[in-house]
Amino acid sequence: xxxxxxxxxxxxxxxxxxxxxxxxxxxxxxxxxxxxxxxxxxxxxxxxxxxxxxxxxxxxxxxxxxxxxxxxxxxxxxxxxxxxxxxxxxxxxxxxxxxxxxxxxxxxxxxxxxxxxxxxxxxxxxxxxxxxxxxxxxxxxxxxxxxxxxxxxxxxxxxxxxxxxxxxxxxxxxxxxxxxxxxxxxxxxxxxxxxxxxxxxxxxxxxxxxxxxxxxxxxxxxxxxxxxxxxxxxxxxxxxxxxxxxxxxxxxxxxxxxxxxxxxxxxxxxxxxxxxxxxxxxxxxxxxxxxxxxxxxxxxxxxxxxxxxxxxxxxxxxxxxxxxxxxxxxxxxxxxxxxxxxxxxxxxxxxxxxxxxxxxxxxxxxxxxxxxxxxxxxxxxxxxxxxxxxxxxxxxxxxxxxxxxxxxxxxxxxxxxxxxxxxxxxxxxxxxxxxxxxxxxxxxxxxxxxxxx
Amino acid sequence: xxxxxxxxxxxxxxxxxxxxxxxxxxxxxxxxxxxxxxxxxxxxxxxxxxxxxxxxxxxxxxxxxxxxxxxxxxxxxxxxxxxxxxxxxxxxxxxxxxxxxxxxxxxxxxxxxxxxxxxxxxxxxxxxxxxxxxxxxxxxxxxxxxxxxxxxxxxxxxxxxxxxxxxxxxxxxxxxxxxxxxxxxxxxxxxxxxxxxxxxxxxxxxxxxxxxxxxxxxxxxxxxxxxxxxxxxxxxxxxxxxxxxxxxxxxxxxxxxxxxxxxxxxxxxxxxxxxxxxxxxxxxxxxxxxxxxxxxxxxxxxxxxxxxxxxxxxxxxxxxxxxxxxxxxxxxxxxxxxxxxxxxxxxxxxxxxxxxxxxxxxxxxxxxxxxxxxxxxxxxxxxxxxxxxxxxxxxxxxxxxxxxxxxxxxxxxxxxxxxxxxxxxxxxxxxxxxxxxxxxxxxxxxxxxxxxxxxxxxxxxxxxxxxxxxxxxxxxxxxxxxxxxxxxxxxxxxxxxxxxxxxxxxxxxxxxxxxxxxxxxxxxxxxxxxxxxxxxxxxxxxxxxx
Numbered sequence: 001x002x003x004x005x006x007x008x009x010x011x012x013x014x015x016x017x018x019x020x021x022x023x024x025x026x027x028x029x030x031x032x033x034x035x036x037x038x039x040x041x042x043x044x045x046x047x048x049x050x051x052x053x054x055x056x057x058x059x060x061x062x063x064x065x066x067x068x069x070x071x072x073x074x075x076x077x078x079x080x081x082x083x084x085x086x087x088x089x090x091x092x093x094x095x096x097x098x099x100x101x102x103x104x105x106x107x108x109x110x111x112x113x114x115x116x117x118x119x120x121x122x123x124x125x126x127x128x129x130x131x132x133x134x135x136x137x138x139x140x141x142x143x144x145x146x147x148x149x150x151x152x153x154x155x156x157x158x159x160x161x162x163x164x165x166x167x168x169x170x171x172x173x174x175x176x177x178x179x180x181x182x183x184x185x186x187x188x189x190x191x192x193x194x195x196x197x198x199x200x201x202x203x204x205x206x207x208x209x210x211x212x213x214x215x216x217x218x219x220x221x222x223x224x225x226x227x228x229x230x231x232x233x234x235x236x237x238x239x240x241x242x243x244x245x246x247x248x249x250x251x252x253x254x255x256x257x258x259x260x261x262x263x264x265x266x267x268x269x270x271x272x273x274x275x276x277x278x279x280x281x282x283x284x285x286x287x288x289x290x291x292x293x294x295x296x297x298x299x300x301x302x303x304x305x306x307x308x309x310x311x312x313x314x315x316x317x318x319x320x321x322x323x324x325x326x327x328x329x330x331x332x333x334x335x336x337x338x339x340x341x342x343x344x345x346x347x348x349x350x351x352x353x354x355x356x357x358x359x360x361x362x363x364x365x366x367x368x369x370x371x372x373x374x375x376x377x378x379x380x381x382x383x384x385x386x387x388x389x390x391x392x393x394x395x396x397x398x399x400x401x402x403x404x405x406x407x408x409x410x411x412x413x414x415x416x417x418x419x420x421x422x423x424x425x426x427x428x429x430x431x432x433x434x435x436x437x438x439x440x441x442x443x444x445x446x447x448x449x450x451x452x453x
Numbered sequence: 454x455x456x457x458x459x460x461x462x463x464x465x466x467x468x469x470x471x472x473x474x475x476x477x478x479x480x481x482x483x484x485x486x487x488x489x490x491x492x493x494x495x496x497x498x499x500x501x502x503x504x505x506x507x508x509x510x511x512x513x514x515x516x517x518x519x520x521x522x523x524x525x526x527x528x529x530x531x532x533x534x535x536x537x538x539x540x541x542x543x544x545x546x547x548x549x550x551x552x553x554x555x556x557x558x559x560x561x562x563x564x565x566x567x568x569x570x571x572x573x574x575x576x577x578x579x580x581x582x583x584x585x586x587x588x589x590x591x592x593x594x595x596x597x598x599x600x601x602x603x604x605x606x607x608x609x610x611x612x613x614x615x616x617x618x619x620x621x622x623x624x625x626x627x628x629x630x631x632x633x634x635x636x637x638x639x640x641x642x643x644x645x646x647x648x649x650x651x652x653x654x655x656x657x658x659x660x661x662x663x664x665x666x667x668x669x670x671x672x673x674x675x676x677x678x679x680x681x682x683x684x685x686x687x688x689x690x691x692x693x694x695x696x697x698x699x700x701x702x703x704x705x706x707x708x709x710x711x712x713x714x715x716x717x718x719x720x721x722x723x724x725x726x727x728x729x730x731x732x733x734x735x736x737x738x739x740x741x742x743x744x745x746x747x748x749x750x751x752x753x754x755x756x757x758x759x760x761x762x763x764x765x766x767x768x769x770x771x772x773x774x775x776x777x778x779x780x781x782x783x784x785x786x787x788x789x790x791x792x793x794x795x796x797x798x799x800x801x802x803x804x805x806x807x808x809x810x811x812x813x814x815x816x817x818x819x820x821x822x823x824x825x826x827x828x829x830x831x832x833x834x835x836x837x838x839x840x841x842x843x844x845x846x847x848x849x850x851x852x853x854x855x856x857x858x859x860x861x862x863x864x865x866x867x868x869x870x871x872x873x874x875x876x877x878x879x880x881x882x883x884x885x886x887x888x889x890x891x892x893x894x895x896x897x898x899x900x901x902x903x904x905x906x907x908x909x910x911x912x913x914x915x916x917x918x919x920x921x922x923x924x925x926x927x928x929x930x931x932x933x934x935x936x937x938x939x940x941x942x943x944x945x946x947x948x949x950x951x952x953x954x955x956x957x958x959x960x961x962x963x964x965x966x967x968x969x970x971x972x973x974x975x976x977x978x979x980x981x982x983x984x985x986x987x988x989x990x991x992x993x994x995x996x997x998x999x
Contacts, residue, residue: 079947082803084878091951124843164844209844326954383954 008268014297015274018055026055030299032411036453037260037307038062038293039103041317044393044408059293063141063286067101073137080130086120089130090332090342097316098325108140108289109133110312111259113342114350116151116183118160120343125156125210129343132156144252144283148239152179155207161348164207168220171199180242182348189247190227197224201233249280253288260292262306263354271297305452308357311338313453314366318373318445321408322384330379334369338362358451370445374438387437401437409444418447457521457636461514466687468510471998475973481966504549505542515539516546519591530601532594540591547588554580573610577602622680629697629987630684638683642675642698662758665750666738670712670924671981674700674988690975690998696990708749711742711784712924713983720923720982722785725912727904729792731807731933736787737924741780768828781821783814785919791901792933792940793881800873805940806881810896810905818891825893826861829886833863848884855903856910860887862899889913923982931974931997938968973997 020026031050035042039062042050050058080092097106113136120129132154139147151157158164158175166172176198180190204219205212224233229241242248253276257267279288292298309317312335319326332342339362345351376382389408390401402422406414422443444450457463466472476482485491498509505512519536526532537543555567566582577587577599585602586595589609596602627637645651655672657664675681678700686693704710714720714737724733747755765774772778790809795801815821830850837847848863862885867873885902887894889909896902920926938945942964949960975997981990 079950082944082947084804088948088951095951095954207844209846324954325956327952328954329952381953 008271009297009300009302011271011274014271015291015295017294018296018299020055024299026051028407029304029412030055031058033299033304034058034062034293036309036313036317037107037298039107039320040097040313041320043321043323044389044404047408047411055299056294059290062104062293063290065102069100069102069105072099072101077134084126086126086129086343087329087332089120089126089133090336091328093133093342094312094316094328094331094335095325097312098319098328104289105137105140108285109137110310111256112136112140112147114345114353115255116147116157117345117348117350118154118156119345120156123156123159125159128156128159128210133343139285141286141289142284144279144285145239145243147285148179148183148243149236151183152202152235152239153205153212155210155212158205158207158212163202166199166203166205167218168203171196171203171220173199175199175202176238178348179238184242184248184251185227185245186247186251189245189251193225194227197226197233198238200224201226201238202235205235243280243283246276246280249283250276253279256288256292258354259307260289261298261303263308264306305449307453308354309451309453310351310353310357311335311340311366311369312342314338314451315369315373317450318370318409319384322386322389322441324383324385326373326380326383334372338365338369363451366451367446370442374442374445376434376438385434385437386441387434390437398433398436401433402440405437405441405444409441410447410449412449414447414449454525454640455521455523455636455638457517459635460517460521462635462687463685464510464514464517466690466692471690472996475996475998479966479969480962484962501546501549504545506545507542512542512546515542526601528600529598530604531597532601532605533596535593535595537591537593543588543591543593547593550580551578572603573606575606577606626680626682626697626699627684629989630682630695631686634684634686634695636685638681640681640683642678642681646676659751660753662747662751662754666743667736667925669709669750671988673707673709674698676700678988690996692994692996694992694994696992698988700988708746711739711746712737714784714919714922714924718919718921719784720919720921721926722787722919723917724926724928725787725789725812725905725908727789727791727901727908729794729933729936730789730930731792731937732790732927732929734788734928735785735920735926737784737919738786739784740782740786741775744775744779768831769824770827772824778824781816781824783816785814787812789901789905791904792937793898794900797873800867800870800876800880802878802880803875804878804881804944805937806878806897807937808881808896808898808901810894810901812905812909813893813895815888815891815893818888818893821893822888825888826886829861829895833884853899855887856889856906858887858889858906858910860885860894860899860902860906862886862902864899920980920982922984923980925979925981927977927979929977931971931976935968935972938964938971942968 018024024030028047028051031047032042034050034055035046038059053061076092076096080089083089083092097103097110100106113133116136118129118132120126123129123132135147135150135154139150152175157178161174161178163172163175163178166175173195176195180195180198181187200220200222201224204214204216206215206218207213219234221232223230226233226238226241227245231237233241250272253272254267257272261267275288275291278291297303315331315335335342336344339357340351372378373380373384374386376385386405387401390404393404395401395404406419406422422440477486502509502512507515515538517535518538520534521536522532522534524532524534551567558564558567567578567580568582569576569578571577572587575587575589577585579585579599584595584597585599586593587602587606588594594602594605596605623639626639627634630637646655655676659665675698678698680699682697684695686695705713705715719737721735721737724735726733743750747758762774765778766772769778788809788811790807793805793808795805833848833850840847846865849866850861850863852859852861854860862883864883865880867876867880870876881897883898883900885894885896885899887896887902887906889906890913892909894902894905894909896905945964945967946957946960949955949963950957953960953963955963973996975995977995978993979990981988983989
């Protein structure tokens with residue numbers, strides 16, 4: 001499925017569930033596409049299982065995986081709770097992304113981490129940052145309303161925004177502004193008066209010794225006017241009013257469209273409206289994600305390879321494919337060098353993503369990371385072994401391994417001349433089959449296609 | 454060059470009943486023993502025993518008993534010479550491996566890689582086309598390159614008696630590490646010091662004041678040396694490594710003179726002992742002279758130290774750090790690390806750090822005590838103010854008396870904390886300052902400070918003498934080290950999981966292995982000093998084979 005210019009799709013067709021047919025068969029390319037978006041990539045068994053199960057059943061399993069997800073998360077929460085540093089938290093989260101039986105949950109947690117961007121360097125408290133990401137994870141596929149209410153009371157967010165104190169005499173506008181302009185409506189759908197009055201509704205709330213305290217005598221009890229509503233509003237009223245605005249659901253749907261469907265071009269209002277209307281009634285994130293993943297649009301050329309992988313997706317995609325776990329302490333540092341420092345989004349708007357991930361320096365850095373992961377020595381040791389994986393799945397010759405690794409990493413046909421250009425011989429004279437497979441894998445993951453989700 | 458002159462004693466030390474029991478009890482050994490490859494290995498050993506007609510220990514002793522020599526030569530040439538006690542056993546051993554090599558070569562279709570050649574009356578073989586070896590009487594000579602073996606045979610045929618073993622310098626070097634050593638190593642330092650990696654190591658002290666403080670004397674001695682000699686002695690279950698270089702130690706005018714005892718009877722003091730001690734370090738370092746020479750010792754860092762000096766100026770009320778603060782300290786410096794004891798009423802931390810303290814001897818304790826106390830309180834005040842700016846809890850300062858010594862301490866209060874079983878890391882730190890007699894103790898915990906007051910009081914009663922000529926002494930007791938590793942096992946396991954990408958089971962096995970290996974050592978002691986103008990070092994490791 002090469003990318004091509006398409007006219008705006010009919011929304012009814014776009015959001016209807018994809019059913020494979022002769023023109024759009026369910027194949028390895030589409031299975032890989034699904035796993036790249038709804039997870040961080042897939043290993044060979046997962047791809048084969050997806051082919052056997054079909055698209056809708058595979059999506060069922062991605063939305064509601066079998067296994068003790070709660071137990072897994074509990075264990076990892078305990079691991080994280082035992083650390084005292086954000087560096088360790090980064091490492092544990094990456095390990096969770098690799099090992100989780102519910103990768104869609106972690107993918108969405110990462111989405112919300114960029115959306116409700118909160119930087120640990122200013123918060124300076126690993127415990128609070130852990131609680132913040134736990135909140136994101138708890139509602140990653142849950143209720144946006146619950147998530148927004150949680151965020152408005154989240155200590156890490158308040159400290160990051162500089163909203164630790166809001167007094168009647170001097171309302172702190174930072175939280176209200178972030179809530180309205182960045183997290184929900186957008187700057188075009190609220191005025192300075194709205195922000196000012198919303199901040200008055202938030203008065204009386206203080207972060208004191210890492211606890212949220214309400215001091216009633218500091219709360220402004222006078223009437224406020226927020227987004228056309230009048231009343232003696234308090235904190236919870238602000239989030240309710242925000243959620244009642246169609247602009248909120250539209251903006252979030254657009255953001256999720258970019259995350260799950262395509263980064264190229266803006267979707268038309270007609271395309272977005274059905275989802276925005278539905279989402280605005282209950283703010284059920286899972287329902288929205290499910291609609292997008294099951295849709296014809298998702299499995300069309302308009303979505304195929306229309307996102308650039310973030311550094312985390314790039315690296316974990318390699319690790320997942322090769323069925324191993326690597327040093328995530330090292331990986332966290334390497335991803336930070338590629339511009340994605342977990343727990344430390346650069347600004348309140350999070351990571352811009354898309355083409356911002358790629359420039360000439362970043363491409364070289366990605367190649368270096370791929371080389372480090374696949375080298376067989378160094379900080380990642382010999383954990384990732386392409387030849388061993390190829391053998392495990394029935395390959396006996398170098399030619400078998402070439403085809404297998406191409407399908408594993410790229411899941412699609414590539415031009416014959418590109419295939420021919422792939423390394424056939426060893427990099428060094430004394431390279432054994434393992435060495436050759438590593439060299440080949442490195443070549444494949446540096447193809448432009450591999451950088452595209 | 455490495456020479457093992459009494460291999461049988463070495464073999465006996467590591468294969469006697471106690472050592473065997475200790476090794477076979479290791480989890481790693483048990484893990485390997487369960488694998489099929491291990492059984493194959495045992496079968497090969499058994500076959501070799503049958504071929505040699507004796508058990509493997511005896512066979513190994515007879516094959517190597519007259520000595521082993523390993524030499525690293527120019528152009529990456531390595532030579533191994535093994536002197537057997539029994540030439541017939543050596544021949545049988547050689548034939549065993551010759552047959553294996555030929556069989557393997559035939560399987561691969563590479564018939565030519567196992568070959569032999571006559572050279573000057575001896576037969577030289579190769580088993581893989583790369584190495585080359587020969588047997589001359591009871592002597593096996595093996596080289597990683599045919600050119601290496603050829604060079605040896607040429608020297609032999611020229612019948613010159615120029616051997617390193619007979620060389621006067623080598624003999625002198627050997628004597629410095631004890632003539633009765635089981636094994637000796639001799640390193641020609643001049644070419645080694647020229648290597649870029651080694652030169653870089655030497656340069657590190659110019660960038661790192663702590664490296665300069667710890668190692669300047671050693672680096673200077675090594676830089677001035679032609680050779681390094683090492684000797685291994687074994688007595689009961691104690692391994693003793695002795696090292697010596699021929700370079701003169703720092704003179705009193707060199708920048709590294711701060712690490713040189715001024716008088717023959719001066720040196721580092723014996724280490725202090727406290728309950729639950731993990732390690733102790735005693736140094737002879739004249740801090741005043743050290744810091745005064747900073748432009749020579751670590752020129753790369755002096756501009757960066759300006760901020761540090763300014764801060765010290767604040768703490769010490771405008772006193773010059775070199776001339777008015779460090780000049781008040783004597784060269785005998787000691788450090789102690791010990792396992793902490795936690796009071797359940799106060800709380801226990803999740804990660805249990807050891808306590809550590811530095812002990813200085815003061816020149817004018819009566820005048821300097823208040824200066825030190827004031828600086829200490831200023832430092833605590835700064836910490837509290839900075840923490841307050843971040844809405845973080847500060848330290849509470851208090852003063853107590855213990856064994857006649859008034860000491861100050863600071864602590865984070867745990868009142869108001871419901872669960873006192875898993876406190877944060879910072880609760881490991883309860884800094885304390887004490888000044889018993891002429892000493893100053895700066896400790897990370899009040900408990901260790903009290904133990905050190907007791908230890909120093911005892912020492913002052915008995916008038917301890919310095920270890921003449923010694924400038925550094927490190928002692929590690931692994932019982933406490935094992936204890937602290939066990940106390941932090943879960944933390945170490947989790948750290949291993951994310952650092953190395955291991956599963957929990959793999960990480961647990963790795964940490965348990967580390968604890969087991971640490972337990973194999975009862976204690977270790979490293980001392981460095983001078984003797985007859987030469988720099989000497991001694992490392993003693995007492996094994997615990999229980």
